[in-house]
Amino acid sequence: MCQMTSIRKRTWTAPNGEEKNSWQVDYADSSGKRRRKAFARKKAAEAWLTTAAYQVTQGVHTPDSQSITVTKAADLWLKRGEREKLEASTLAAYGQHVRLHIIPLCGDRKLSQITRPMAEGWRDDLMEKLSRPMASRVLRSLTAIVSEAQSRGYVAQNVVAGVKMRRAKREKPKVVIPTKADLKSVINAAKTSTEPMAYPLALIAVFAGLCASELRGLPWRCIDLKAGTVTVDQRADLKNVIGPPKSEAGYRTIPLPASAIAALTAWKLACPPTDQDLVFPSLAKRVMSHQYMNVNIMGAIQLAAGIADPVMKDGKPALDKEQRPMMAQRHTLHDFRHAAASLWIEQRVNPKRVQKWMGHSSIQVTFDTYGHLFDQADQDGAIAAAIEHEILKPTNVNRY
Known part of the structure; x- marks a missing residue:
C-alpha cells in the first residue's frame, strides 16, 4: 500500500x-x-x-488533479503537428480522427483514469464501427496523443501503447500488380503518345517505383544520367507544395535501365524550364496535380493501349451519350509502384534492398505488402538491365 x-x-x-x-x-x-x-x-x-x-x-x-482530458491532450498533439509543419493532408486526417472518433469515444476521460482494459474496450468499439484499416489509424492517433501528454508530464504511463490491432489470420494486404502484358502495352503506348513526357514518365514509374508525390516533385538535379540513377529527396503534397519525404527512409537512390535514361535524356532537351527545375511540370510550369498525372497522362496511355475496364453503375456497364460503354483506366500510379517492387522481387533482389528502394520505414512493411512474392535469394549483377530486358523483349507471354 x-x-x-x-x-x-x-x-x-x-x-x-x-x-x-x-x-x-x-x-x-x-x-x-x-x-x-x-x-x-x-x-x-x-x-x-x-x-x-x-x-x-x-x-x-498520476493524480487526477495533475492530469488532463483526452480532448485537451488531442489539442496539444494537433498543435504540435502544426508547429512541426506536417503536411496539410496529414493534419486534416489527424483532425478527423480526433473530431469524429476519439472525442466521441473518450474525450471527457482524464488520462490518469485510463486503464488497459478500458483502452482494449475502445479498440473493440472502433473495430465495430470502422473498417479495420481506419480503426487501426485512429488507434495509432490515440496512442500518439497519450504519448505526447506523457512527454509533457500529464500522465506517467501510456497504457494505450500496449493495445494492438491484430491482423486477422486470413487478412492479407491487397495490392494490385499490373501484369507484364499490361506493363508492356502501357510502355509501348506511351512511346507513341502525343504527350512528350508520357514515355519517360511511364518508364520511371514502372522501373523506379516512385510514389506519385515523388514523381510530381521530382527535380532534374535528382536524375543522374551518367550513373543511371534517380534520387528521392523531396516530394509534392496534395496541395502541390514541395517538401521533404515523409520519413527518413524516403531518402533513397534507385537504379534505372538504359531505356529510361535514354528517354529522360531526350525529354530533358524538350522539357520546359521551371523555377523548381521539375522533371514532369504542369502546363503552367508548376507542380502537376495528382489527378492530372494519374488520369490525363497515365490514364490516357492506358485507354489508348486498351488497358481499361468498363465503368459499372447499378451492376451494369455505364453508357455515354452515344450509348457506348464507358471505360476507365485499370491501374493507378500506385499500382505501377507495386509493379516495380514485384519485378525486383522476381529478379531475386534481396528483401532489404527492396525495402530501401521502395523507401519503406521497416522490413516488416515490405514483407507485409510483398511477402508472398519473395524468393529468399539475392542476385548479384545488373538487376535494372535484367528487368528492362524482361519487359521490353518482344514476346506475348503473360507470366502473371
Missing part, C-alpha cells in the same frame, strides 16, 4: 440541509505529496486505492 494511506468516511450537511457522505482516500503519491480522492462507495475507494498503491510503487501513478 501507499505510505500513510487511509480510507475514511466523510459526512457533511449540504446547504439545503440534506446530509451527505463520501469515502475519502488519503495517500501519498510517488513524490511523497499528500493526495485525496473521494468516492460514493467504500468498495470503489478500496479498489481504486489498491490500483493506485501499485502504480505508486512502480512510479507510474
Whole structure:
C-alpha cells in the first residue's frame, strides 16, 4: 500500500440541509505529496486505492488533479503537428480522427483514469464501427496523443501503447500488380503518345517505383544520367507544395535501365524550364496535380493501349451519350509502384534492398505488402538491365 494511506468516511450537511457522505482516500503519491480522492462507495475507494498503491510503487501513478482530458491532450498533439509543419493532408486526417472518433469515444476521460482494459474496450468499439484499416489509424492517433501528454508530464504511463490491432489470420494486404502484358502495352503506348513526357514518365514509374508525390516533385538535379540513377529527396503534397519525404527512409537512390535514361535524356532537351527545375511540370510550369498525372497522362496511355475496364453503375456497364460503354483506366500510379517492387522481387533482389528502394520505414512493411512474392535469394549483377530486358523483349507471354 501507499505510505500513510487511509480510507475514511466523510459526512457533511449540504446547504439545503440534506446530509451527505463520501469515502475519502488519503495517500501519498510517488513524490511523497499528500493526495485525496473521494468516492460514493467504500468498495470503489478500496479498489481504486489498491490500483493506485501499485502504480505508486512502480512510479507510474498520476493524480487526477495533475492530469488532463483526452480532448485537451488531442489539442496539444494537433498543435504540435502544426508547429512541426506536417503536411496539410496529414493534419486534416489527424483532425478527423480526433473530431469524429476519439472525442466521441473518450474525450471527457482524464488520462490518469485510463486503464488497459478500458483502452482494449475502445479498440473493440472502433473495430465495430470502422473498417479495420481506419480503426487501426485512429488507434495509432490515440496512442500518439497519450504519448505526447506523457512527454509533457500529464500522465506517467501510456497504457494505450500496449493495445494492438491484430491482423486477422486470413487478412492479407491487397495490392494490385499490373501484369507484364499490361506493363508492356502501357510502355509501348506511351512511346507513341502525343504527350512528350508520357514515355519517360511511364518508364520511371514502372522501373523506379516512385510514389506519385515523388514523381510530381521530382527535380532534374535528382536524375543522374551518367550513373543511371534517380534520387528521392523531396516530394509534392496534395496541395502541390514541395517538401521533404515523409520519413527518413524516403531518402533513397534507385537504379534505372538504359531505356529510361535514354528517354529522360531526350525529354530533358524538350522539357520546359521551371523555377523548381521539375522533371514532369504542369502546363503552367508548376507542380502537376495528382489527378492530372494519374488520369490525363497515365490514364490516357492506358485507354489508348486498351488497358481499361468498363465503368459499372447499378451492376451494369455505364453508357455515354452515344450509348457506348464507358471505360476507365485499370491501374493507378500506385499500382505501377507495386509493379516495380514485384519485378525486383522476381529478379531475386534481396528483401532489404527492396525495402530501401521502395523507401519503406521497416522490413516488416515490405514483407507485409510483398511477402508472398519473395524468393529468399539475392542476385548479384545488373538487376535494372535484367528487368528492362524482361519487359521490353518482344514476346506475348503473360507470366502473371
